[in-house]
Amino acid sequence: MAGTYDSEQQRMIDRIRCIAFREARDAGATFINRQWIAEKVHRTTRFVTEWWEKSYDQCFADYSNSGPKLKLSQASRDTILNASGKQRKSCSVVAKEIAEKHGEYVVPRTINNYRHREGLKPFHVIPKSLKTETHISDRLWLCDWLKDWTKEDFLHLAPSDEFYVWTVRRPNYQNDRIWARSIEDIEQDERYREMVNHQTCIGVFIMFTCKRLLWVIKDKGESWTGEYFRDVILTQNVFPFLKK
Incomplete structure (x- = not known):
């Protein structure tokens, strides 16, 4: 009998062998019968009976018409393809759009299957790299400037930086998903996520030496401008900190 694998x-292959053995029997090999063939191909006699009288062309399975039928109209298919290469066009969103425009009610899974059938793949929005030629050049200059410093020199170093804590939640990566055949099909403006204008945030300035740490939180309602940085951060905080 046929094995597990x-x-x-x-x-x-076994169908073809059944037909070949039957032709050999018809040519004069009278010892061949269905039971004998079943033992040779490790199949049941029912399998042999089903196939040994058929032609070789019928041995090959035809899957061209198999599987569930596509339940999307041409208008719905066009809507799905038009949503490719754009943000916030998930399968659920497109399903709602199809229902509103064409009155067809399909589940997101149907849209997902159609996208895969059309060769579309999901891409996530990626941030622009900060490693530009200018950034690399500045870092190399700093390394070259510090290469001859001694341990005593670093005791006088006071690194500082400012950063922001955004009050809005982190990006929704499901909404950032873009369906496209390749990354080249995504427009340059769509490929990178932009910051929201006038987004509320908490500004923090930090400075430290080998002995002490300074941190300043931006006053509520103030803008992080050059004037604010000079008058508040430097004059009122940094200079007194360095004089101690």
Whole structure:
């Protein structure tokens, strides 16, 4: 009998063998019968009976018409393809759009299957790299400037930086998903997520030496301008900190 690792390829081979053995019997090999063939191909006599009188062309399975039928109209398919390469066009969003425009009610899974069938793949929005030629050049200059410093020199170093804590939640990566055949099909403006204008945030300035730490939180309602940085951060905080 057929083993556990039976496959369509093996079944196709055994069908051909059944037909070939039957032709050999018809040519004069009278000892060949269905039971004998079943033992040779490790199949049941029912399998042999089903296939040994058929032609070789019928041994090959045809899957061209198999599987569920596509339940999307041409208008719905166009809507799905038009949503490719754009943000916030998830399967759920497109399903609602199809229902509103064409009155067709399909589940997101149907849209997901159609996208895969059309060769579309999901891409996530990626941030622009900060490692430009200018950034690299500045870092190399700093390394070259510090290469001859001693341990005593670093005791007088006071690194500082400012950063922002955004009050809005982190980006929704499901909304950032873009469906496209390749990354080249995504417009340059769509590929990178932009910051929201006038987004509320908490500004923090930090400075430290080998002995002490300074941190300043931007006053509520103030803008992080050059004037604010000079008058408040430097004059009122940094200079007194360095004099101590």
